[in-house]
Amino acid sequence: xxxxxxxxxxxxxxxxxxxxxxxxxxxxxxxxxxxxxxxxxxxxxxxxxxxxxxxxxxxxxxxxxxxxxxxxxxxxxxxxxxxxxxxxxxxxxxxxxxxxxxxxxxxxxxxxxxxxxxxxxxxxxxxxxxxxxxxxxxxxxxxxxxxxxxxxxxxxxxxxxxxxxxxxxxxxxxxxxxxxxxxxxxxxxxxxxxxxxxxxxxxxxxxxxxxxxxxxxxxxxxxxxxxxxxxxxxxxxxxxxxxxxxxxxxxxxxxxxxxxxxxxxxxxxxxxxxxxxxxxxxxxxxxxxxxxxxxxxxxxxxxxxxxxxxxxxxxxxxxxxxxxxxxxxxxxxxxxxxxxxxxxxxxxxxxxxxxxxxxxxxxxxxxxxxxxxxxxxxxxxxxxxxxxxxxxxxxxxxxxxxxxxxxxxxxxxxxxxxxxxxxxxxxxxxxxxxxxxxxxxxxxxxxxxxxxxxxxxxxxxxxxxxxxxxxxxxxxxxxxxxxxxxxxxxxxxxxxxxxxxxxxxxxxxxxxxxxxxxxxxxxxxxxxxxxxxxxxxxxxxxxxxxxxxxxxxxxxxxxxxxxxxxxxxxxxxxxxxxxx
Amino acid sequence: xxxxxxxxxxxxxxxxxxxxxxxxxxxxxxxxxxxxxxxxxxxxxxxxxxxxxxxxxxxxxxxxxxxxxxxxxxxxxxxxxxxxxxxxxxxxxxxxxxxxxxxxxxxxxxxxxxxxxxxxxxxxxxxxxxxxxxxxxxxxxxxxxxxxxxxxxxxxxxxxxxxxxxxxxxxxxxxxxxxxxxxxxxxxxxxxxxxxxxxxxxxxxxxxxxxxxxxxxxxxxxxxxxxxxxxxxxxxxxxxxxxxxxxxxxxxxxxxxxxxxxxxxxxxxxxxxxxxxxxxxxxxxxxxxxxxxxxxxxxxxxxxxxxxxxxxxx
Numbered sequence: 001x002x003x004x005x006x007x008x009x010x011x012x013x014x015x016x017x018x019x020x021x022x023x024x025x026x027x028x029x030x031x032x033x034x035x036x037x038x039x040x041x042x043x044x045x046x047x048x049x050x051x052x053x054x055x056x057x058x059x060x061x062x063x064x065x066x067x068x069x070x071x072x073x074x075x076x077x078x079x080x081x082x083x084x085x086x087x088x089x090x091x092x093x094x095x096x097x098x099x100x101x102x103x104x105x106x107x108x109x110x111x112x113x114x115x116x117x118x119x120x121x122x123x124x125x126x127x128x129x130x131x132x133x134x135x136x137x138x139x140x141x142x143x144x145x146x147x148x149x150x151x152x153x154x155x156x157x158x159x160x161x162x163x164x165x166x167x168x169x170x171x172x173x174x175x176x177x178x179x180x181x182x183x184x185x186x187x188x189x190x191x192x193x194x195x196x197x198x199x200x201x202x203x204x205x206x207x208x209x210x211x212x213x214x215x216x217x218x219x220x221x222x223x224x225x226x227x228x229x230x231x232x233x234x235x236x237x238x239x240x241x242x243x244x245x246x247x248x249x250x251x252x253x254x255x256x257x258x259x260x261x262x263x264x265x266x267x268x269x270x271x272x273x274x275x276x277x278x279x280x281x282x283x284x285x286x287x288x289x290x291x292x293x294x295x296x297x298x299x300x301x302x303x304x305x306x307x308x309x310x311x312x313x314x315x316x317x318x319x320x321x322x323x324x325x326x327x328x329x330x331x332x333x334x335x336x337x338x339x340x341x342x343x344x345x346x347x348x349x350x351x352x353x354x355x356x357x358x359x360x361x362x363x364x365x366x367x368x369x370x371x372x373x374x375x376x377x378x379x380x381x382x383x384x385x386x387x388x389x390x391x392x393x394x395x396x397x398x399x400x401x402x403x404x405x406x407x408x409x410x411x412x413x414x415x416x417x418x419x420x421x422x423x424x425x426x427x428x429x430x431x432x433x434x435x436x437x438x439x440x441x442x443x444x445x446x447x448x449x450x451x452x453x454x455x456x457x458x459x460x461x462x463x464x465x466x467x468x469x470x471x472x473x474x475x476x477x478x479x480x481x482x483x484x485x486x487x488x489x490x491x492x493x494x495x496x497x498x499x500x501x502x503x504x505x506x507x508x509x510x511x512x513x514x515x516x517x518x519x520x521x522x523x524x525x526x527x528x529x530x531x532x533x534x535x536x537x538x539x540x541x542x543x544x545x546x547x548x549x550x551x552x553x554x555x556x557x558x559x560x561x562x563x564x565x566x567x568x569x570x571x572x573x574x575x576x577x578x579x580x
Numbered sequence: 581x582x583x584x585x586x587x588x589x590x591x592x593x594x595x596x597x598x599x600x601x602x603x604x605x606x607x608x609x610x611x612x613x614x615x616x617x618x619x620x621x622x623x624x625x626x627x628x629x630x631x632x633x634x635x636x637x638x639x640x641x642x643x644x645x646x647x648x649x650x651x652x653x654x655x656x657x658x659x660x661x662x663x664x665x666x667x668x669x670x671x672x673x674x675x676x677x678x679x680x681x682x683x684x685x686x687x688x689x690x691x692x693x694x695x696x697x698x699x700x701x702x703x704x705x706x707x708x709x710x711x712x713x714x715x716x717x718x719x720x721x722x723x724x725x726x727x728x729x730x731x732x733x734x735x736x737x738x739x740x741x742x743x744x745x746x747x748x749x750x751x752x753x754x755x756x757x758x759x760x761x762x763x764x765x766x767x768x769x770x771x772x773x774x775x776x777x778x779x780x781x782x783x784x785x786x787x788x789x790x791x792x793x794x795x796x797x798x799x800x801x802x803x804x805x806x807x808x809x810x811x812x813x814x815x816x817x818x819x820x821x822x823x824x825x826x827x828x829x830x831x832x833x834x835x836x837x838x839x840x841x842x843x844x845x846x847x848x849x850x851x852x853x854x855x856x857x858x859x860x861x862x863x864x865x866x867x868x869x870x871x872x873x874x875x876x877x878x879x880x881x882x883x884x885x886x887x888x889x890x891x892x893x894x
Binding site: 015019156160163164167275276279280283284287291436438439440441442443444479480481497539 | 635636643647650653654657682685694698769808810812813816823828839848
């Protein structure tokens with residue numbers, strides 16, 4: 001009965017259910033926002049072809065497999081050399097157009113698979129460096145497996161709920177009444193402890209299930225039994241364990257870590273009777289440890305390091321010097337497995353002893369002289385709603401335009417020119433024939449170059465970029481003022497108030513070669529000819545979504561309602577926005 | 581050195597060689613390249629400004645008759661960037677790191693939450709707020725709370741800034757504090773014609789505004805609940821939400837963006853106000869100050885000092 005009362009009190013009255021649900025919802029949301037495994041390829045077609053090609057080679061590296069992969073690479077290199085030779089002959093006039101195209105056609109197939117072959121060979125080289133231990137898997141990285149970030153939201157939730165569950169007994173003075181009864185407060189405290197430990201365990205398991213689902217998307221199930229060192233992030237691991245074994249062990253370590261925080265927060269609240277003192281250290285220690293030992297493993301030597309899970313399975317990591325292997329500097333020192341075992345056992349012992357102390361503390365003590373704080377929980381919930389209003393421009397009907405070659409609108413024609421070795425936009429007024437050049441921005445970054453321009457009735461859109469980033473600008477044609485509307489993609493690391501967050505940058509390498517727009521959405525054509533869309537709320541170039549997953553470079557016309565294009569087989573197709 | 585490294589005579593070794601300044605040929609090459617780059621930047625900075633002025637002139641000529649704002653903006657550029665030169669070459673890494681360093685602000689935010697989130701809720705829980713409201717000096721109590729928060733934030737900012745500068749100066753040379761801010765290569769286009777010391781002071785002002793804004797939010801949340809735990813939780817949630825939102829909105833409307841001096845000092849950005857260009861950071865300061873004033877007013881009304889309770893002692 002006490003258990004049920006406490007359950008209702010903790011879950012409903014103390015909002016624990018609400019807080020834990022938020023944690024679960026945020027974790028579930030990460031399933032949607034998590035980047036998909038791309039294997040380094042932008043298109044689904046390439047990904048499927050890659051998987052189809054590499055699957056026969058996966059698993060243990062045999063001599064036969066090694067020979068086949070090497071032969072594939074050699075075939076590709078030979079084709080590349082032959083193409084270079086053909087180019088030379090064509091340039092010197094030894095071959096005419098027809099002969100050149102006929103000869104080139106022989107190598108097109110293998111050259112089209114350049115990225116796939118390079119990727120397979122790179123995977124082979126990794127396994128060949130240590131064939132006894134490593135097995136060939138298609139993925140170069142499994143982000144969810146090597147994720148060592150601490151779930152700070154869950155941590156906050158645990159400390160708040162656990163400390164509060166104990167503090168409320170003192171602040172409500174019920175502790176002082178119950179402790180004088182025959183049974184004391186043992187049963188209440190045991191119920192509290194059991195509920196919070198169960199709730200924390202359950203939430204941790206649900207989050208692990210989400211991670212499990214993510215992992216199934218990042219690495220096909222058939223490879224989960226392979227040794228952990230098959231994943232490059234764990235190349236030097238000292239633990240002899242399978243991928244799935246490492247994943248489950250990491251989740252178990254995290255669970256123990258959360259339970260440790262749970263008991264430690266309750267104990268601190270019991271002894272200090274101060275809410276701030278029971279919450280602050282358990283948030284501050286992981287944050288500071290994470291910050292101070294951002295790259296190295298010191299944080300893993302603390303009990304709070306258990307919250308980082310997979311960190312215990314990493315081997316030494318080194319940065320190579322400029323010249324020799326001898327100059328490699330080890331920046332991450334692995335945690336000895338024995339230490340992990342001893343520390344985990346000690347933490348489990350702490351949890352058990354802590355639980356016993358907490359339950360024992362509820363024994364009948366009629367002479368208790370403790371004074372509590374006079375806090376009574378109030379059912380006040382503050383809702384902060386920030387409404388961001390964004391004015392959306394009206395959708396304007398555009399005329400039928402050839403998006404691959406459009407450089408005109410009804411009033412002006414535009415072209416890219418080189419002047420003083422600088423790329424500038426030249427504009428010609430069709431009515432008066434007057435030409436002028438739009439000058440460079442005052443604060444120009446000369447490492448960026450203008451890549452493509454696309455005029456509409458009111459604006460001139462253009463892309464500027466370099467290797468890794470690209471931004472989109474537009475010039476208002478009424479007064480020729482310029483604004484940057486889409487910013488370049490972020491780098492792989494992002495810093496918020498000094499805490500660095502890393503994520504996979506495989507999808508940040510997007511580069512567009514053409515753009516067109518209906519002045520609401522911006523459409524981009526990438527180097528493979530696929531069409532992507534940036535909605536009006538997009539901020540970065542990588543916020544785009546693919547809408548046509550085949551090449552439109554054979555011909556592409558846009559009329560504001562649909563995209564008409566010719567695919568790789570020469571078939572005319574239509575992408576209608578209304579139907580999508 | 582490059583010729584030596586490219587020659588057959590060069591053999592990479594693990595042991596340091598006394599013939600080289602850094603002990604290694606490659607080390608000397610990299611060091612000299614880095615030093616030469618920094619010297620080149622200081623020496624050629626006036627040329628960079630001449631090119632900038634030329635582009636501003638081109639833009640003025642082009643936009644005359646097209647956009648008055650663009651003309652005024654480019655005139656402002658000419659005004660701000662004319663006559664700049666760097667008189668001393670040096671390693672400014674200590675201050676570059678300091679301006680980009682944000683972790684101290686995070687620690688201060690956590691301390692503000694733990695110090696003030698319970699201040700008004702404790703009064704509510706114990707009923708002290710009613711007693712305070714009924715006494716003659718109720719307004720003084722409110723103003724004292726505000727002043728304590730302001731002093732607390734200011735002292736922490738100064739303390740942390742001092743420690744950060746001392747720490748970075750222990751790694752790098754911190755003796756160039758009297759040089760202009762644009763002597764730091766990453767700040768070549770800063771609109772501020774101030775010394776590094778002046779920029780440090782301005783960065784402190786920016787942090788003060790941003791953190792006082794957070795302090796006001798914390799006090800406001802504290803005034804809504806009797807429960808200290810809930811107040812702390814809500815403060816963390818509110819600050820977290822502000823951090824996430826600040827990543828997606830215009831920095832002008834995000835006081836948190838003032839915490840990182842690099843983000844508002846580094847580049848020339850201006851806002852069109854009735855056709856006149858105003859530097860973005862000035863607008864940011866004004867908007868944040870207005871938000872603080874608004875929050876203080878809301879806190880004041882929330883505290884209920886304007887309605888006198890029946891029987892209040894005058």
